[in-house]
Amino acid sequence: MKQNGRLPVAVLGAGLIGVDLAEKIMRSELLDCGLVVGRDENTPGLRQAAELGLPIGTRGIESLLEAPEPFAIVFDATNAMAHAEHAERLSLSGTKLVDLTPSKVGRMVIPSVNGEEVLSSDDINMISCGGQASIPILHAITQTHRVDYVEVVTTAASPSVGRSTRLNLDEYIETTQDAVRDFTGVKDVKAILNISPAKPPATFRVAMSMLGEGFGTASVNAAVEAAADRVRSFVTGYRITACVVEETKVFVAAEVTSSGGRIPKYAGNLDIINSAAVHVAERCAAAGLASIGTETS
């Protein structure tokens, strides 16, 4: 039941993340957005999805379970507390989940690092915007240098931080810290989130500080540039704005601007996690690893 050869997917959650995600999926040649689900058709998110010509549902997870055919992939853009229940209720349908909440339930993915390894997982977790922006760099530096401490400070513009994220700050911090530990092997890790109220809004940024030994300007720069290039292959607005290397300390800052669609340019936090999620789903589709219905196509 592929639509025009594209894999049927759905978006659960119609907040800031969900609507941008739906729009990105519409631009994909491998995915077909069959449903955007919220809770109230009068919310701006569902209205925007309807204006885009997408089918909408208003009964949360029920809308997905009632769909005539199961979706190959469901993107969960709700909140961390709700994700475990969504995963459980969709488990019988064979649907693959790409989770954009910091729930820690599924297999964590950073596409440029372990993108291939996770494709067969039933529940793939996108960690957090700060994780997606920092871990490629942190992973690259820790592969080639001794690092004892890592700190990640993310700053997102106030209008780009929706209610679920505001209620999930603890999960954001814990999930980001866990993921940094996992991907770098460094035990001592701290994640911090700032919300900037500046007007016009500040561009999404992540500042990374590392303590270690024997850092060299050339080797750190090389690792950072190579990692940034890999991220840029699917997040075009990703750039390094500072890289200060001392003998025992490194500071790297990156900014992400949104690559278009209806989210504003400063909201790179939405862009990077959604671009990464769509990228992962496309790789699943291309690898034939999201197989609902495909045998009948």
Next chain:
Amino acid sequence: MSAATSPGGAGKPVVIHDASLRDGHHAVRHQLDREQLRAYARAADIAGVPVVEVGHGNGLGASSLQVGQARLGDDEMLSIVREALRDSRMAVFMLPGWGTTADLERAIAHQVDMVRIGTHCTEGDLAERHLGFLREQGVEAQAVLLMSHMASPDRLARECAQLVEFGASAVGIMDSSGHYLPADVTERIGAMREAVDVPVMFHAHNNLGMAVANSIAAVEAGADILDACARGFGAGAGNTQLEVLVPVLERMGFSTGIDLYGLLDAADIAERELMPAPPTIDSVSVVSGLAGVFSGFKNRVLDVSRREDVDPRDVFFELGRRQAVAGQEDLIIEVALALKAARGA
């Protein structure tokens, strides 16, 4: 306390919230040790200071390269101060996004009496979950809005009303940049007083020499809780000077319940034991107040400006232009590098 009084305060109680052992940490790069915490907490307790706040300058869970790593962990700071206080209540501060519910649970295990949840002045809804958690735990939770000069009186009033709905038992504002003049305070506290029925708090910084005057404007506009620090021990130009504020309030007829000699002794101990020198309004602090930038940036701005050979005053004005808020210390390096590059161009 015996001093000549005038009837303006009409005996109205004002709760003094002593932030020396938390905000003062900004002045000494978060390096207070066990003996220092113990000595000052005991002295404040003996003086009858009702609330003693302790912790890293940016609150629970904030020790970091971004804002400075503390000498002592939160657990150790809390257990030392808890043991030193007999009558004073122990308070801690936490910024959501920096500390988490796990940090609150540990503070509760140390028998903290009151928690203040802080957010930037327009982002009060970041405190919803933590205020709710504290209320469920039966711990008194106040909510404070930082960098409050960046929002209008009306906006602050609306944020305060929302914080009360989330469970805050008191609400207040911090003049984190020391930017206010008394009329600014009167207008804001007045609007907040109209909007809520719970006690209202004000926390001043002294960048423009206005901390005591602004605090007086706050109580006259209806504030019930004032923050202050011994010798003004705090970020940048320092905070409201505790041992000046209290006798001024008493002369005006407000009632603090604090013993004058005990308070002066505590302030002497603070000057001798806690700080290399009392905070002063140096040139950079004037600029940070004018620019509306968080006073706590001072030491980092001076460090980075020296390293990159740029004028720290330019760095402060540029941070103000970018509307940097408390916690965004990572911007200091970017601003300094940009100023250096612009000069080289």
